[in-house]
Amino acid sequence: MINWIQLEPAIVPSKPFDKYGCWSGSATILPGNKPVILYTGITAKRPKPGYQVQNYAIPANYSDPFLKEWVKPDDNPIVKPTYENVSSFRDPTTAWFNNGHWKMIVGSKHNHRGIAYLYRSRDFVKWTKAKHTLHDKSDTGMWECPDFYPVSTCGTNGMETSTLEGGIKHVLKVSLDATRFEYYTIGTYNTVKDKYVPDNTSVDCWAGLRYDYGNFYASKTFFDPSQNRRILWGWANESSTALEDITKGWAGIQLIPRMIWLHPSGKQLVQWPIHELESLRGDRLYQNDVTLSKGEMLEVNGITVAQADVEVTFTFSSLDEAEIFDPQWSKLPPENLAMEICGIKGTKQGGLGPFGVLTLASKKLEEYTPVFFRVFRTWDNKHKILMCSDATPSSLNQDVYKPSFGGFVDVDLAKKKLSLRILIDHSVVESFGEGGMTVITSRVYPTLAVGRNVHLHLFNNGTETITVEKMNVWSMSSPHDLFLNSKLNQKPFDNPKNFHHRRCFDTLLPPPFRRKHRTFCRLRRRLRRLHFLLEAICRQLSRKRNGMSFVLEVPVNLFGCQQSQHNLVSYSRKQRCLFSMSAKLNTPSIQSLDEKHLAHSNAVVLPIMVNSCMGKMGQAVVEAGVSAGLHIVPASFGIQKDAGKTIQVGGKDIQVHGPSDREATLASILEEYPNLIVVDFTVPNAVNDNAKLYCNAGVPFVMGTTGGDRDLLYKTVDDTKLYAVISPQMGKQVVAFLAAMEIMAKQFPGAFSGYTLEVTESHQATKLDTSGTAKAVISCFQELGVAFDLDQIQLIRDPKQQIETLGVPEEHLNGHAFHTYRLKSPDGTVSFEFQHNVCGRSIYAEGAIDAALFLSKKIQSKADKKIYDMIDVLREGSMR
Numbered sequence: 001m002i003n004w005i006q007l008e009p010a011i012v013p014s015k016p017f018d019k020y021g022c023w024s025g026s027a028t029i030l031p032g033n034k035p036v037i038l039y040t041g042i043t044a045k046r047p048k049p050g051y052q053v054q055n056y057a058i059p060a061n062y063s064d065p066f067l068k069e070w071v072k073p074d075d076n077p078i079v080k081p082t083y084e085n086v087s088s089f090r091d092p093t094t095a096w097f098n099n100g101h102w103k104m105i106v107g108s109k110h111n112h113r114g115i116a117y118l119y120r121s122r123d124f125v126k127w128t129k130a131k132h133t134l135h136d137k138s139d140t141g142m143w144e145c146p147d148f149y150p151v152s153t154c155g156t157n158g159m160e161t162s163t164l165e166g167g168i169k170h171v172l173k174v175s176l177d178a179t180r181f182e183y184y185t186i187g188t189y190n191t192v193k194d195k196y197v198p199d200n201t202s203v204d205c206w207a208g209l210r211y212d213y214g215n216f217y218a219s220k221t222f223f224d225p226s227q228n229r230r231i232l233w234g235w236a237n238e239s240s241t242a243l244e245d246i247t248k249g250w251a252g253i254q255l256i257p258r259m260i261w262l263h264p265s266g267k268q269l270v271q272w273p274i275h276e277l278e279s280l281r282g283d284r285l286y287q288n289d290v291t292l293s294k295g296e297m298l299e300v301n302g303i304t305v306a307q308a309d310v311e312v313t314f315t316f317s318s319l320d321e322a323e324i325f326d327p328q329w330s331k332l333p334p335e336n337l338a339m340e341i342c343g344i345k346g347t348k349q350g351g352l353g354p355f356g357v358l359t360l361a362s363k364k365l366e367e368y369t370p371v372f373f374r375v376f377r378t379w380d381n382k383h384k385i386l387m388c389s390d391a392t393p394s395s396l397n398q399d400v401y402k403p404s405f406g407g408f409v410d411v412d413l414a415k416k417k418l419s420l421r422i423l424i425d426h427s428v429v430e431s432f433g434e435g436g437m438t439v440i441t442s443r444v445y446p447t448l449a450v451g452r453n454v455h456l457h458l459f460n461n462g463t464e465t466i467t468v469e470k471m472n473v474w475s476m477s478s479p480h481d482l483f484l485n486s487k488l489n490q491k492p493f494d495n496p497k498n499f500h501h502r503r504c505f506d507t508l509l510p511p512p513f514r515r516k517h518r519t520f521c522r523l524r525r526r527l528r529r530l531h532f533l534l535e536a537i538c539r540q541l542s543r544k545r546n547g548m549s550f551v552l553e554v555p556v557n558l559f560g561c562q563q564s565q566h567n568l569v570s571y572s573r574k575q576r577c578l579f580s581m582s583a584k585l586n587t588p589s590i591q592s593l594d595e596k597h598l599a600h601s602n603a604v605v606l607p608i609m610v611n612s613c614m615g616k617m618g619q620a621v622v623e624a625g626v627s628a629g630l631h632i633v634p635a636s637f638g639i640q641k642d643a644g645k646t647i648q649v650g651g652k653d654i655q656v657h658g659p660s661d662r663e664a665t666l667a668s669i670l671e672e673y674p675n676l677i678v679v680d681f682t683v684p685n686a687v688n689d690n691a692k693l694y695c696n697a698g699v700p701f702v703m704g705t706t707g708g709d710r711d712l713l714y715k716t717v718d719d720t721k722l723y724a725v726i727s728p729q730m731g732k733q734v735v736a737f738l739a740a741m742e743i744m745a746k747q748f749p750g751a752f753s754g755y756t757l758e759v760t761e762s763h764q765a766t767k768l769d770t771s772g773t774a775k776a777v778i779s780c781f782q783e784l785g786v787a788f789d790l791d792q793i794q795l796i797r798d799p800k801q802q803i804e805t806l807g808v809p810e811e812h813l814n815g816h817a818f819h820t821y822r823l824k825s826p827d828g829t830v831s832f833e834f835q836h837n838v839c840g841r842s843i844y845a846e847g848a849i850d851a852a853l854f855l856s857k858k859i860q861s862k863a864d865k866k867i868y869d870m871i872d873v874l875r876e877g878s879m880r
């Protein structure tokens with residue numbers, strides 16, 4: 001959810017039913033893990049903004065992990081307007097299943113009444129409109145991007161969209177075209193009548209609750225089963241001028257995904273940035289117990305804050321200074337009340353507040369974006385807490401839209417405490433008040449407060465003294481680094497034809513010139529890489545959000561190349577990013593980078609070569625490596641008959657090299673990638689030769705291939721003192737089981753003396769050897785006192801038997817590993833049975849990537865130990 005790779009658009013106008021546009025839609029996962037997208041197609045330009053129908057699309061290839069290609073079947077459109085408003089009939093939701101039917105809603109309006117039309121289908125293709133709407137509301141205008149989903153009344157866990165019973169409430173969110181804000185209600189879905197009724201605590205109109213009181217629109221939620229959570233993802237439009245957008249070449253950004261759940265009061269939702277974001281946290285500053293009297297500011301010094309994650313808890317000793325809530329304000333439009341008061345009051349001096357954070361501030365405060373609280377007291381002695389994100393002073397540029405956004409925070413002030421979390425990202429300020437009770441996003445375009453000229457202050461401009469109970473500020477790294485680095489490394493190499501041409505042909509030179517020539521080649525390569533890196537960054541900046549840390553730590557005078565310098569300067573000005581010299585080195589870090597971050601930065605630069613990409617495991621490892629952001633070297637060793645072939649794996653072209661030129665090829669790759677790691681999943685009889693090859697070349701490696709002469713394998717590596725991870729089993733949970741067995745054997749040797757053991761292992765028919773994992777487990781049983789010869793292992797390779805007696809799913813005949821160990825006491829009265837059954841390859845492929853990252857860390861830290869197994873990797877917490 002943090003590192004994304006840009007792929008080609010999945011759905012583009014191409015058929016009569018979407019000729020003039022493919023607009024918003026939603027995905028639903030049908031049984032069998034089959035995703036389908038419902039989306040709005042525009043079939044005619046008139047009536048404006050277009051004639052709207054609903055279509056469906058399905059993946060062209062379900063086994064493609066990226067689902068890159070989508071088919072739009074010719075029986076589209078599946079929902080056509082009948083008497084609905086044909087130009088306001090769009091944005092189908094994710095469907096839910098109820099009473100034998102799939103159901104979904106389409107947003108619309110009739111006159112000025114907002115409508116969620118309900119549709120039902122048994123087969124997802126033939127849809128019938130329900131006689132009544134799911135819900136509608138007068139005076140709200142067009143409902144765009146509706147979203148309808150269950151939330152748990154107890155706890156923060158998300159609910160699958162089709163969950164209709166248990167302790168749940170439902171949420172209906174709509175994006176109001178008329179106001180360009182979103183509002184939601186919490187209510188009850190009557191599954192018999194198929195009707196949604198908002199609770200009476202939910203205001204159902206423009207003045208209703210908002211996900212975000214700032215620049216946030218067209219959001220969608222989805223259920224993430226891997227972490228049992230519902231994620232909200234919204235879009236923020238630019239507030240800059242159209243001309244600037246055109247210059248940038250892009251407009252609009254997706255904000256940081258947020259987890260969303262129902263507050264225990266049942267009256268509102270709560271949001272919080274997904275925890276994965278924390279992997280980008282870098283240097284940290286911590287402060288506690290600092291008081292801020294009226295007019296005082298505290299500057300956060302020592303770390304870069306153009307991209308930062310800020311968490312502050314403010315306390316105060318009394319509510320007495322709270323300002324009076326002006327009765328005149330009751331005349332203001334209720335839907336914009338908070339925003340209006342923020343505009344009127346701003347950061348002007350108050351009583352209890354304004355206090356908060358000045359983000360994106362220039363040195364002399366010509367520009368800053370304050371995010372703050374102000375507490376008011378109403379005539380009936382209640383407190384109203386206003387939270388503001390005020391773009392008015394954010395930029396000296398007069399042409400950009402600089403609204404002062406605001407929302408009320410519904411919390412009890414008994415503890416006299418308020419907290420704020422702010423995610424700052426150059427042109428984006430996302431603020432979460434009181435643990436996500438109120439959220440406001442601003443887009444801002446400073447002209448002076450850019451890059452390293454950005455300052456951050458805590459401030460108080462109220463008469464009540466405020467204490468900063470605790471404050472954490474982290475500099476944030478760029479998720480795009482992964483993408484950039486892989487692009488960079490691909491640049492000359494991706495075309496396999498260039499592969500050989502990049503080598504230095506120094507053997508053609510007389511010996512005295514060779515060394516100089518090599519040095520020259522090395523320098524030229526480095527410069528070229530730097531050049532590509534800059535180009536990639538600048539290209540990236542010109543396409544993507546004004547966001548997340550594009551601080552390049554390179555002394556500018558390294559560039560002999562005029563063109564690069566020119567690009568550098570012009571892009572940096574336009575995109576407000578700074579290419580600084582070693583920013584991190586110059587800034588003292590209060591807390592050093594944590595382990596997680598280190599693992600991440602490893603991932604940024606690690607190139608891996610996968611042998612053999614032709615095999616099942618090889619392919620799975622490439623895909624896992626691509627997902628983890630590693631650089632896949634576009635070359636792989638295979639057998640002679642495949643030599644010279646170029647194969648496509650994980651979206652990469654990889655050239656297969658036969659046995660003849662391995663040494664030279666490996667040396668040349670190593671020259672390009674000095675921190676190369678090889679991952680080997682080949683065949684048992686290649687294990688020893690391959691290990692020798694890697695050892696001779698001095699390339700650290702991960703050996704997943706089983707079989708071969710294992711003693712010789714360890715000896716070869718040991719002799720050359722090379723770093724390697726060697727393990728017949730890379731699947732995290734199986735490794736844990738193996739570790740437990742080893743511990744048991746060590747702790748209680750002989751505990752199973754006299755027991756008999758029966759072992760069966762079933763694998764795909766193409767597996768050439770006996771399970772290496774079974775052998776490892778058996779060696780533990782042997783230490784536990786069980787007499788067992790490895791040739792007693794029963795191998796099952798017959799697909800019929802695998803299906804009929806073991807229940808191997810048919811689709812996994814080609815890749816499964818079922819193991820059973822049965823122990824029986826001598827008198828037959830006690831028995832044990834252990835099983836580990838794995839279908840598919842991804843569990844091992846993920847483990848292999850973990851092993852490569854682990855190895856790279858060991859190499860960097862010059863660890864004494866050189867040869868590791870997966871239990872070492874697991875034990876050090878390096879398996880995801």
Ligand SMILES: NC(=O)C1=CN([C@@H]2O[C@H](COP(=O)(O)OP(=O)(O)OC[C@H]3O[C@@H](n4cnc5c(N)ncnc54)[C@H](OP(=O)(O)O)[C@@H]3O)[C@@H](O)[C@H]2O)C=CC1
Pocket residue numbers: 611612613614615616617618637638639642681682683684686703704705706707727728729730731766844
């Ligand atoms: N450690 C672990 O967690 C796991 C280990 N494994 C082990 O990994 C190995 C590979 O498994 P899998 O991918 O399923 O097997 P595959 O048969 O699908 O792949 C092996 C590939 O290696 C190629 N190959 C053969 N000889 C050589 C050679 N000398 N040099 C380079 N490539 C060669 C084969 O080519 P061709 O087919 O043309 O002969 C084939 O493409 C096996 O030993 C398996 O037991 C598997 C899963 C998990």
Ligand SMILES: O=C(O)C1=N[C@H](C(=O)O)C[C@H](O)C1
Pocket residue numbers: 706728729730763764767770771772773774815816817
């Ligand atoms: O070839 C396989 O498939 C597997 N091989 C490894 C082994 O031999 O132990 C691991 C797992 O059994 C899958």
